[in-house]
Amino acid sequence: MTEPEREAAEAMRSLWASAGADPFVIDGRRLAPEAVTALLRPYLTDERFARIEAVLDGRTYTVATVVEGLVDTGNVSAVMRSAEAFGFQPFHIITGGGRFKRSKRTTQGSEKWLDVHVWRSPDEGAAFLREAGYTLVATHLDASATPIDTLDFTRKTALIFGNERDGVSDRMLELADRRCIIPTPGFVESLNISVAAAVSLYHAYRDRLARQGFHGDLDAEARARLRARFFMKAVKNAERILRRAAQSGHLP
Amino acid sequence: MTEPEREAAEAMRSLWASAGADPFVIDGRRLAPEAVTALLRPYLTDERFARIEAVLDGRTYTVATVVEGLVDTGNVSAVMRSAEAFGFQPFHIITGGGRFKRSKRTTQGSEKWLDVHVWRSPDEGAAFLREAGYTLVATHLDASATPIDTLDFTRKTALIFGNERDGVSDRMLELADRRCIIPTPGFVESLNISVAAAVSLYHAYRDRLARQGFHGDLDAEARARLRARFFMKAVKNAERILRRAAQSGHLP
Numbered sequence: 464m465t466e467p468e469r470e471a472a473e474a475m476r477s478l479w480a481s482a483g484a485d486p487f488v489i490d491g492r493r494l495a496p497e498a499v500t501a502l503l504r505p506y507l508t509d510e511r512f513a514r515i516e517a518v519l520d521g522r523t524y525t526v527a528t529v530v531e532g533l534v535d536t537g538n539v540s541a542v543m544r545s546a547e548a549f550g551f552q553p554f555h556i557i558t559g560g561g562r563f564k565r566s567k568r569t570t571q572g573s574e575k576w577l578d579v580h581v582w583r584s585p586d587e588g589a590a591f592l593r594e595a596g597y598t599l600v601a602t603h604l605d606a607s608a609t610p611i612d613t614l615d616f617t618r619k620t621a622l623i624f625g626n627e628r629d630g631v632s633d634r635m636l637e638l639a640d641r642r643c644i645i646p647t648p649g650f651v652e653s654l655n656i657s658v659a660a661a662v663s664l665y666h667a668y669r670d671r672l673a674r675q676g677f678h679g680d681l682d683a684e685a686r687a688r689l690r691a692r693f694f695m696k697a698v699k700n701a702e703r704i705l706r707r708a709a710q711s712g713h714l715p
Numbered sequence: 716m717t718e719p720e721r722e723a724a725e726a727m728r729s730l731w732a733s734a735g736a737d738p739f740v741i742d743g744r745r746l747a748p749e750a751v752t753a754l755l756r757p758y759l760t761d762e763r764f765a766r767i768e769a770v771l772d773g774r775t776y777t778v779a780t781v782v783e784g785l786v787d788t789g790n791v792s793a794v795m796r797s798a799e800a801f802g803f804q805p806f807h808i809i810t811g812g813g814r815f816k817r818s819k820r821t822t823q824g825s826e827k828w829l830d831v832h833v834w835r836s837p838d839e840g841a842a843f844l845r846e847a848g849y850t851l852v853a854t855h856l857d858a859s860a861t862p863i864d865t866l867d868f869t870r871k872t873a874l875i876f877g878n879e880r881d882g883v884s885d886r887m888l889e890l891a892d893r894r895c896i897i898p899t900p901g902f903v904e905s906l907n908i909s910v911a912a913a914v915s916l917y918h919a920y921r922d923r924l925a926r927q928g929f930h931g932d933l934d935a936e937a938r939a940r941l942r943a944r945f946f947m948k949a950v951k952n953a954e955r956i957l958r959r960a961a962q963s964g965h966l967p
Binding site for chain 1 (some may be wrong): 766769770772773774793795796799800801802804824825828897899900901902903904906908909910917918920922923930931
């Protein structure tokens with residue numbers, strides 16, 4: 464990786480890190496998620512609060528979305544929108560050192576509700592996901608691929624999508640534990656990447672409902688953290704409010 | 716509708732009609748589908764033939780795709796590609812008098828394997844579909860909409876999708892028998908039209924498999940007709956071959 468590429472990757476990483484970083488450190492002091500929630504709750508309408516709780520009900524870290532390659536950034540943004548819509552919180556972008564520019568129109572703001580991770584290479588992303596206990600499944604059309612409905616999405620699974628032009632990279636295919644396809648009975652064998660991802664994520668969502676009767680599965684701690692983060696995104700000037708409370712010593 | 720609009724609609728209609736028209740009339744004489752099939756079979760490899768039979772196995776007219784409005788033609792083309800991939804043969808485009816220009820890159824040639832109908836108005840399209848026995852279901856996000864998984868896609872259903880900007884038109888909503896939504900547990904409530912259509916069609920495909928154990932349901936006559944049409948699309952210079960046979964009197 465050249466120096467400019469490295470710098471670009473770092474810049475992207477810090478851009479995206481804002482979505483996933485611990486939002487509870489104010490002036491060097493870490494606030495408990497419950498403190499953040501208590502301080503910000505008065506600024507939310509009951510309706511908004513209920514909506515956030517409903518979204519938390521349907522949220523999971525069990526399935527992670529991974530998008531590789533960046534030929535068409537509109538596609539990455541579209542996948543992000545689908546992942547958010549179906550409640551899949553972890554979202555990984557593997558840049559391969561290239562540039563990534565999100566399309567605000569297409570994400571519909573979904574990036575602010577997700578944990579977005581940016582990796583410079585398949586190896587880096589795969590190592591992180593494997594360490595976190597995910598089975599790596601590449602969506603890929605070949606003879607060794609199994610139909611997506613043979614997978615059990617109640618287990619930790621990272622679903623990897625390639626780019627429109629080249630599909631999943633050779634290196635990522637090497638790193639992946641399995642390959643899967645969406646069976647299509649028609650002549651058209653390959654779906655647009657944003658369509659393939661949406662269908663796969665919808666399938667995973669429905670598979671989880673069918674197997675265990677529920678989709679969202681946050682434990683109490685993850686839920687408290689995510690609630691605090693959602694509050695910070697939903698309340699205008701949230702950081703200023705928290706900072707003021709921290710400085711005045713009025714913390715719950 | 717103004718005169719230029721009417722002319723544009725007619726031109727489109729004849730453009731698309733080529734996909735759905737009876738392909739068996741050669742020099743005013745109608746060939747039986749079986750004759751077409753027998754004459755063209757020698758020009759197909761066994762592999763190509765097997766592929767066509769496999770696609771016929773997974774083909775249905777029970778669910779029709781309807782796309783209304785033409786703001787983004789790339790989206791209409793993407794929906795066409797998904798409909799073909801999941802085996803839904805009838806495809807209806809309601810132009811509202813506007814212009815439609817297909818995006819060849821996005822359809823991936825899928826239009827030649829579908830029955831494409833073009834209508835000038837919601838009334839025209841709805842009347843045709845109702846006459847053909849379809850229940851009209853508009854995909855539409857509102858309080859009266861039922862979740863898509865409450866529908867039974869083993870019954871004749873026309874799934875109607877609006878355009879990206881305005882959704883399904885008011886007139887089409889009046890004409891529709893029901894409204895349905897794809898439930899999304901996240902903050903993002905509306906999916907991109909091509910994504911929403913792909914997910915809905917995938918859902919319909921899976922619903923049919925789950926309820927009855929099979930998806931394709933062509934009867935012998937429909938299958939013979941569609942086989943002949945597919946052969947005509949798959950064989951180069953098919954018309955010339957058929958014309959020569961008809962002129963020489965060598966018809967099976």
